[in-house]
Every structure is written in C-alpha cells, then in structure tokens.
Amino acid sequence: MGVSADLKVLAALVRGMNHDRHSSHAERVQRFYAPQAAAYDQFRERLLHGRQALIAALPCAPGNHIVELGSGTGRNLLFFDDRLAHAARVDLVDLCPALLEVARERHAHRPNVRLFLGDATRYRPVHPVDCVYFSYSLSMIPDWQAAIANALRMLKPGGTLGVVDFHLPEGMRQPARTFLRRWFGHDGVRLSDEQPRFLRERVDTVTFSALQGPIPYLPLIRAPYYLFIGRKRVADPAQ
Numbered sequence: 683m684g685v686s687a688d689l690k691v692l693a694a695l696v697r698g699m700n701h702d703r704h705s706s707h708a709e710r711v712q713r714f715y716a717p718q719a720a721a722y723d724q725f726r727e728r729l730l731h732g733r734q735a736l737i738a739a740l741p742c743a744p745g746n747h748i749v750e751l752g753s754g755t756g757r758n759l760l761f762f763d764d765r766l767a768h769a770a771r772v773d774l775v776d777l778c779p780a781l782l783e784v785a786r787e788r789h790a791h792r793p794n795v796r797l798f799l800g801d802a803t804r805y806r807p808v809h810p811v812d813c814v815y816f817s818y819s820l821s822m823i824p825d826w827q828a829a830i831a832n833a834l835r836m837l838k839p840g841g842t843l844g845v846v847d848f849h850l851p852e853g854m855r856q857p858a859r860t861f862l863r864r865w866f867g868h869d870g871v872r873l874s875d876e877q878p879r880f881l882r883e884r885v886d887t888v889t890f891s892a893l894q895g896p897i898p899y900l901p902l903i904r905a906p907y908y909l910f911i912g913r914k915r916v917a918d919p920a921q
C-alpha cells in the first residue's frame with residue numbers, strides 16, 4: 683500500500699465528486715469511492731479524527747443493538763475492541779456498494795454484524811435500538827436533518843446518539859470559512875455550522891467538543907471537527 687495507495691485517494695479527491703444533475707446521490711457516492719475503496723482506510727486514518735474517541739464513549743453493553751449510519755468500510759467497529767463481541771447486533775448501513783464490500787470482507791467472521799445497502803434517511807430496524815452513530819457521514823448526506831430525525835426515531839428513549847464530523851466552527855472568519863466550504867464541497871462534504879446546534883436542540887447533550895486535526899499532505903491547514911454525544915429524551919412526542 684503506502685504511497686501508491688495515497689496517490690489513488692489523492693487522485694479521487696482532486697477529481698472530486700461529480701455533481702451532475704443526471705445521477706442520483708447514491709450513484710455519485712459510488713463513483714467517488716469505488717476507485718479508492720481499497721485505499722480508503724489508510725488515508726482516512728490520518729484525516730477522520732476523533733473516531734476512536736467517539737466509539738470509546740459510546741455504550742456497547744452485552745445485548746445492545748447498535749447502528750452506524752453511513753458506515754463505509756466498517757473500520758470504526760474495530761475501535762470497540764473486545765466490547766464488540768458482546769453486542770447482540772451491530773447494523774452497518776451505507777449506500778455505497780464499493781465501501782460496503784470492504785466491510786463485508788472485514789466482518790465476515792462476526793455473526794453479530796449485519797450490513798445493509800441503504801439510505802441513512804430511510805433505514806429502519808424492526809425494533810428500537812440502544813445506540814446510533816454517524817462518523818463523518820452526516821456532512822455527506824444531502825438531507826442530514828432527515829438522517830438525524832430517522833436516527834432518533836429508531837432509538838429507544840434514553841438511547842445514545844453519537845456524531846463525529848467536520849463542521850464550520852461558530853466564529854470562524856472569512857476567508858477561511860469560504861475556503862474550507864469550497865474545498866470540502868469539491869469532494870461532496872457539505873460543511874455547516876448548523877449541525878451541532880440542530881443536535882443540541884433535539885437531544886439531551888452528554889458531551890460536545892469542537893476540535894481541529896491535521897490534513898494529510900497539507901501542513902498549513904487544520905480540519906475543524908466536532909464530537910457530540912447525546913441521549914434521546916424519554917418523553918418526546920416528536921420522535
């Protein structure tokens with residue numbers, strides 16, 4: 683792997699996500715990720731910060747049912763370590779077949795992990811679940827509000843919602859704001875300053891932190907990201 687794998691990813695990032703109006707979101711995502719699927723994890727290890735911290739803070743008690751919406755290659759499950767084997771069931775949901783195939787090979791030996799090709803705004807397990815999380819997927823989902831609403835609907839009252847993602851921090855000035863929005867937007871990542879506020883209005887906040895991390899090959903730029911953990915309100919008629 684090494685540098686040649688990084689070059690594949692960099693080529694895909696430079697090409698960007700094609701936003702032509704004739705293809706669906708699912709088609710665009712598959713076209714963007716398919717050429718870099720095998721190299722995805724190596725590169726994102728240095729770009730998608732806070733994933734390990736998110737997973738460490740999520741509940742994964744024996745018998746729990748957990749859902750990751752926009753799970754990509756399923757890499758995040760490895761952060762659960764030994765706790766994973768005790769979960770009753772973990773659902774990995776993504777609409778990109780190329781990345782789900784990597785997840786399928788990675789987790790084929792785990793009977794409690796199930797993969798679903800589907801949209802995060804629509805996937806719904808039969809029974810309410812203990813924990814739902816998004817790791818760098820909300821910023822790629824056009825209707826991220828619908829994805830959060832869907833996550834809340836599938837959670838048990840008191841269940842945990844976790845998010846780690848890029849964002850535009852409150853108070854970030856121009857021209858950094860416009861630069862980051864356009865630069866991430868080229869690859870289908872919609873940076874927003876609304877997500878943390880939207881989450882805090884709907885869920886009881888357990889943790890929120892706004893942080894920054896390095897970007898591979900770009901020593902002068904830092905990627906702003908946030909980590910949110912909340913609990914579904916016990917009596918919420920809207921959910």
Ligand SMILES: C[S@@+](CC[C@H](N)C(=O)[O-])C[C@H]1O[C@@H](n2cnc3c(N)ncnc32)[C@H](O)[C@@H]1O
Pocket residue numbers: 711726730733751752753754755756757758775776777778781800801802803816817818819822823824
């Ligand atoms: C940056 S990747 C993050 C993958 C993984 N969660 C991680 O932390 O490595 C974003 C993922 O969101 C998925 N995605 C984008 N829109 C989606 C949607 N509407 N429903 C489900 N998955 C979606 C993409 O296919 C991709 O796997």
